[in-house]
Amino acid sequence: xxxxxxxxxxxxxxxxxxxxxxxxxxxxxxxxxxxxxxxxxxxxxxxxxxxxxxxxxxxxxxxxxxxxxxxxxxxxxxxxxxxxxxxxxxxxxxxxxxxxxxxxxxxxxxxxxxxxxxxxxxxxxxxxxxxxxxxxxxxxxxxxxxxxxxxxxxxxxxx
Amino acid sequence: xxxxxxxxxxxxxxxxxxxxxxxxxxxxxxxxxxxxxxxxxxxxxxxxxxxxxxxxxxxxxxxxxxxxxxxxxxxxxxxxxxxxxxxxxxxxxxxxxxxxxxxxxxxxxxxxxxxxxxxxxxxxxxxxxxxxxxxxxxxxxxxxxxxxxxxxxxxxxxxxxxxxxxxxxxxxxx
Numbered sequence: 001x002x003x004x005x006x007x008x009x010x011x012x013x014x015x016x017x018x019x020x021x022x023x024x025x026x027x028x029x030x031x032x033x034x035x036x037x038x039x040x041x042x043x044x045x046x047x048x049x050x051x052x053x054x055x056x057x058x059x060x061x062x063x064x065x066x067x068x069x070x071x072x073x074x075x076x077x078x079x080x081x082x083x084x085x086x087x088x089x090x091x092x093x094x095x096x097x098x099x100x101x102x103x104x105x106x107x108x109x110x111x112x113x114x115x116x117x118x119x120x121x122x123x124x125x126x127x128x129x130x131x132x133x134x135x136x137x138x139x140x141x142x143x144x145x146x147x148x149x150x151x152x153x154x155x156x157x158x159x
Numbered sequence: 160x161x162x163x164x165x166x167x168x169x170x171x172x173x174x175x176x177x178x179x180x181x182x183x184x185x186x187x188x189x190x191x192x193x194x195x196x197x198x199x200x201x202x203x204x205x206x207x208x209x210x211x212x213x214x215x216x217x218x219x220x221x222x223x224x225x226x227x228x229x230x231x232x233x234x235x236x237x238x239x240x241x242x243x244x245x246x247x248x249x250x251x252x253x254x255x256x257x258x259x260x261x262x263x264x265x266x267x268x269x270x271x272x273x274x275x276x277x278x279x280x281x282x283x284x285x286x287x288x289x290x291x292x293x294x295x296x297x298x299x300x301x302x303x304x305x306x307x308x309x310x311x312x313x314x315x316x317x318x319x320x321x322x323x324x325x326x327x328x329x330x331x332x333x
Binding site for chain 1: 233284285287
């Protein structure tokens with residue numbers, strides 16, 4: 001496993017360019033970071049996929065696509081949704097989402113299609129599963145314990 | 160004073176220790192494909208450069224296990240793995256390449272510079288096949304058996320030490 005984590009292994013894989021906000025104070029720093037990143041951030045020079053940036057004509061379908069895209073993880077940026085990322089792969093994923101929804105596919109079917117390929121990891125929507133149930137059960141259990149303790153103490157004080 | 164008074168503090172310290180330990184662990188950036196054991200999804204892609212053959216799902220169903228190499232001429236680790244692909248080719252392994260978001264002239268230049276280990280090279284301009292097989296970056300290499308079933312995924316560039324593993328996986332897929 002340590003072999004896999006070798007930093008050079010991720011060189012040149014798709015990378016994200018975070019959207020730059022026009023904050024002058026950060027401009028200089030950003031320039032330095034960009035110039036550092038450029039030699040490593042090999043990226044293709046192909047135009048974006050047709051529906052990477054183009055919205056669907058039907059506003060209802062576009063809204064459904066947008067809702068879905070905001071809860072899908074950009075695989076190469078990993079802390080952004082595909083709606084937020086300018087990485088080419090995120091563009092290609094938006095294209096997939098939009099053409100599938102335009103073809104009448106249910107947004108949850110599109111999510112399931114991606115989860116089948118990339119695991120729960122690709123979806124930002126919280127999901128109760130065999131792995132994640134303690135995340136939901138433990139807080140409920142803690143609240144229950146607190147309630148029992150509180151009830152016990154209140155009763156003792158009254159008596 | 161009962162020892163139980165200290166219990167919450169110990170629990171908290173334990174939690175803090177666990178969090179601190181996890182923070183020092185390196186992050187695994189690789190996303191494994193969920194398509195291992197599944198059939199190769201349908202595709203029929205045009206050639207990536209002049210003189211090459213494109214690739215389709217049907218090419219993988221002739222009984223011969225193959226490597227499916229997801230790469231791109233703009234990808235630096237793909238240069239690093241080129242000699243290993245050459246070795247696999249010399250070992251008699253048919254390698255099908257799919258170039259992600261690539262231009263024919265760039266593909267031609269890459270092959271002229273780093274060698275051409277491929278029996279077929281197709282172009283995937285919209286990462287469609289890449290997404291369909293659950294690949295999240297370049298390079299990645301899949302072992303496809305003779306019936307078109309995805310049997311193994313190698314993430315990242317192929318190192319010298321990975322060649323025996325890939326050959327063994329191809330043998331298993333026979």
